[in-house]
Amino acid sequence: MKRNLLLLIVFVAVFLSDISLHAQISENIWFDGFSRSFFARDAVDKSTIDDTISARNTSNGYNLLDLNIHVNPIKDIEIFSQLRIRNSFGGFFGSGTEINVRQLKAKGIINEKIRFSVGDLFLKQSKFTLYNYDEELSGFENDMLKPYRDIIHYENFYTENRWRLQGIQTDFSFEFDRHIRSLSFDLFVTRPSGSRQINETTYSSDLLLSGGSVFSEINKRLTMSVNYINFFEVASSGTKNVSVRNPIYDMSLIHHFDNEKYRIEQKLQTGFSKRYWLHSQLDNGRSDSTSNDNKGMYFELDNKYIKKDSSLVLTLGYRYVDPNFRSAGAQTRRLNYINGNRNTIYPIYTNMSLIRPPSVFDLVSDDKLYNQELSSVLMVFNPIYSNILPYGDATPNRTGVYLNTIINNKKKVFLTKINTGFFKEVIGQGAAEKREFGFLKGAIKINFHQLLNWEKEISFSASSESEMTRRGGETVSSINLFSHQMNASLNAELVKKFFIQASYKQLNANGNEFFTQRDNYGKITYYTSTQIDQKDHMLSFGMLYKFRENVYANLHYNWWGLKFADQPFSDYKYNRLILILSVKL
């Protein structure tokens, strides 16, 4: 209702401006946006013989236009709305056409000092309080799959590791001439989820997220930031008398020094969290009580060496995250492997109508698998794709060291990236012995056109990512899991702006792990022992025409599938032809 009202206001503002203030249109109203045409034809591979139930091929597609309207009624205020017009291919007389408001926001500056925003906000704090970590398999991906990633990120509002929330935000800062140089404040209150009717007499409670940051430049070399965030339910807004509380306190100090050639940065970050469920409005006048209390802390020391010519960035650090550290804003995953979250393409397969387990291709291409809502408990993850840091740097029950390197050739002929780390559980999970983890990830891009001084681009990139998990002790609880992901891609500009592309992506995983099951309060209740031996593959070949930056047309053919060994699943293979025309207005 509120959205509709705001939409009406925006429309009235737009059209009234058009009628009476024609001369000011260019100053007060401006437009930008995004448009995409998407067509995909999916087919069961010819070699598949055990699936005569599924359609041999399906096709679908759509055109969409996201029109951004910016209205400046006065100098210091801007109202922004994003209207989406989407038309599915094959819709009959407009039946497949949707028009909706995708974003709505008002922002401005009060007295040239205090900035504010109301509506759709994209928020981020520290890596332990509010941070939307990248999904698995995306860190070292090749350029050819970028159009798929762009769609996933755009459709799920994943921008710069921020969470999209609705609420109000303000920030302001002060500058000083003694003791400290500056002091900045950023405060927000949002409602990730409103009260919902569960059945006729039961309503869930409003879920709120509020927080604030204080950032201070103490002197030229030392800065300090303090963050606070609280994820909580308002019991009185629903009919349940149990409501979650999850406050996190975070503090960091950044010290740096530099000269003409390099910069050295040291960051010390620590904090702690509490999470509990409050039982209020109890019968017989009993006072409020709490249950499932968790308290946990974290600590990170991060050292960075940066050469100013961008040829080398070296990061070495140590991190400890307590097993009981819980942060809804930082530990909510983009990918949720909960049962019922099915693939969009061929969700059922084989003549036995099995639910098709997701493969690398689904994670790369299916934007419907991704999540936009913060979760108060740890979400389910798949150890095949990410077992070491499934919740990013905020993964609880980890302690260890990491080393990240970026080495670039001065002429940009070679670009390399190597990340490695060794972590260990702080306490065991289901056993006194602790899991030990190691990862080594490397990527290289060779720009042959730079090497040979060609005008047209020709480049080759490759990456390798390995994750190892081990746990000793009793045979029944021991773990040995190894997964390896490999990417290779070739990009060749045949004629100006026209590229031929090829890429291959493969993931092998084998060993064993225990999938944890948790109750509604996040407590582990059971472990399912799982033997893993699978190979995912995705081969792509296609062409790209770059009209300009952020305007491109892609035509690709993908061969993809999954092969299991000794598992009660059937292998599968599919093909896809895809056309994407993406235009940033």
Next chain:
Amino acid sequence: MKIKTKIILFMGLVFLLHSCTKQEFEGPLIATIYGDFELIEPLIVTNKNPSFSSNEQVSFHCEFNKPIKWKITILGLSTSAFREITGFSNLIDSNMIVWKGGPSQVPFFAEEDCAIELSFENETDTLRDTITIVSAKNFDDGIWFEDFEGGIPSDGLVYYNNDGGSMTFSVANDNALLGNSYFNMGGRVNWDWVLGNIDLPINMSDVSQNSDDLYINLGILSDLQDLHTGQFINILISEETVTPFNDNPNNNASDLFEPTMEVYKMKVPVDWDDWQLKSFRYSDFEPVSPNNQDINFNMNPADIRAIRITCQACPSSSGNPVCPENFGKNVRTDIDHIIFTANSSLLDQ
């Protein structure tokens, strides 16, 4: 620098105050879950001579060393009635796991000896015991109840297609689910979907349960002799509160089931032999006219005014050959013991 030092000290203090977790491990022990099964406490059955008609119940207690799928089977040694209770845990808690005398499906338990068996998935261990039922449970304790013992209720309405063959829309006494009488619904109408229906008025204005806590239970009798594979029952419930039940006495059906009214339905395919007792949560019923914007589908059990039970089958004749393989086959969907219960289904009461 002083400030920096203070901050570092403060951070160190925070670090110390909220230091590491002292637990050794989290969650249940894997060695226990995947280790050998062991019984910690034997099966204890409370109340070995239950009188279910007096609302007595039987409780079970047992404890083992790991969470496991378990199953309690109760078998009536005279009637062959059975009840299964299943769970996944390492404890069968006598406060939670109780039996109130109902079977999992008909037949019902009588006053008889019963064998009790507790078994575990993938384990050879089986624990056994016996009890004797002193008095069997009554199944007529509900919010609203119709058992046809007094024939078709005087305010009920029966309609059936007069042109059909072997139509049986009447009360019979030969094979009731409970008591002596039940209502026959069957016959042969090859060219149409509807064979007939029975409409009964209901007044449940005193009910305080919401739609999640209200259950509709009824016994349905069929047979597999030359089964009509497209036969089913439609249960319609009307919450129309303005129109009288029999607004137009010139027709043979109630006037509370029009498409313009707040009516909910549940379709039940009937493909079994003998009696089965079926239970449905009221909130699982679907609106009959969901796209009608003029109707406010706010399910409220207190507004229920009538129930219609319709005998239907997909047509088979050449004029309307939806299921031609059923041409000439008789439909049988007899019913008995229609009862509304609160909070749980009739057999779980």
